[in-house]
Structures are given as structure tokens and as C-alpha cells.
Amino acid sequence: MQYALELGVSDVRITDVAKIPIDNQFAQYCREPGCPSFNRSKSCPPHVMGPDRFREFIKGFDRILVFKFDIPWSVLLSNDRIEVNRVVHETAANLEIHALANGFEKAVGYAGGGCKDLFCDHHPECRVLSGDGVCRHPSQSRESMSGMGVDFTRLAKIVGWDFSQSPNPKDSSTGLMAGSVLLRSSKIRLTH
Numbered sequence: 001m002q003y004a005l006e007l008g009v010s011d012v013r014i015t016d017v018a019k020i021p022i023d024n025q026f027a028q029y030c031r032e033p034g035c036p037s038f039n040r041s042k043s044c045p046p047h048v049m050g051p052d053r054f055r056e057f058i059k060g061f062d063r064i065l066v067f068k069f070d071i072p073w074s075v076l077l078s079n080d081r082i083e084v085n086r087v088v089h090e091t092a093a094n095l096e097i098h099a100l101a102n103g104f105e106k107a108v109g110y111a112g113g114g115c116k117d118l119f120c121d122h123h124p125e126c127r128v129l130s131g132d133g134v135c136r137h138p139s140q141s142r143e144s145m146s147g148m149g150v151d152f153t154r155l156a157k158i159v160g161w162d163f164s165q166s167p168n169p170k171d172s173s174t175g176l177m178a179g180s181v182l183l184r185s186s187k188i189r190l191t192h
């Protein structure tokens, strides 16, 4: 948590993996009505494990660390959100790498949104999907939480974060961009 704060997050919490709200319909929204990132990288549906397998996968973990950046809606509704989204991916990757280096074996970071436009915009295709090799940015990009069906609005409320869901670029209200890291160690103190 200290390292997350050093990386500049607005807040960080830790809760039990059993509290992660996973909704199959949420992952379906990536496909229909559809997200621009759908099927454009190995980090988004239909190439990630999806809700049913994710429910099984998280049984191998005890805790989820959740971090957020409070961002003005004027930024979130502009092209500047791309830079913020890139920082979210890099923060999730850095926290995962930090956790692995400090004894949390199997730590896995997740971010919000697809990585293609953030890191490989100048390439015609995701290198993994095109079959040309491994990810070009393994220390920066992470898989999408939405693709696993994680309802982050509910998760934010569970860990005690309130935020405006009514975008208004003309006032000072903020929305949030967030990511997470699955951890296996029941010795980690819960914050929620």
C-alpha cells in the first residue's frame, strides 16, 4: 500500500477476494453494445478468461488490493484520459512486479480499459493476437478488469469510495480510474 501511494495513487485499499462483485452481464457489455477495445488485444475479451473462470481463479488468492486515481471529469471526457489510462496500467503492472519481488507469489495486476490504444496504437495489431510473438509491453500493460466481469462501481463502494457518476466537465467533480492486484497472503491486514 505504501508503494502504491509512492506511485501517486489517490487511495489504496485491501479487501477479501470473496467480496469482489463479478457479474457475467458486465463482461457481455464488452461485446454488446460493444467496446472499441473488444477483440483488439490479448488483454480484453474474448481473449481473457472471463467471469466464470475468473470466479474459480480468484479462489487461489486471499486479498485484492484496489487503487484509484481521482480524476476531474473534464479530463476523463477529453483525450487526456488516454494518458491517465496508461498510468493506471503502468501502476497495476508496477504493483504486481513489486508484490512478486516481495514474496507475494502469483500476484496478478489488472487495469481498466484495453491496452491496444494505449501502448500499441502505432502498430496495426496486437503482437500476441497476430501470432508474431509476446506482448510488446509486459512491464506496462495488464488485462482488463471489466473483461473478468468485475463491477468496479460496486467494488469501489465496498471498499468505501464514493465518486460522482454524473459527468459534468464544468464543475470540479471527479470520477475515478482504478486498477487492482490479486494477492495471496492471509497475513495482509484488511482495510475493508
Ligand code: SF4
Pocket: 040, 041, 042, 043, 115, 116, 119, 120, 125, 126, 127, 128, 129, 134, 135, 136, 137, 138, 141
Ligand atoms: S502487444 Fe500491445 S496490444 Fe497486445 S497485449 Fe501487449 S500492449 Fe496490449
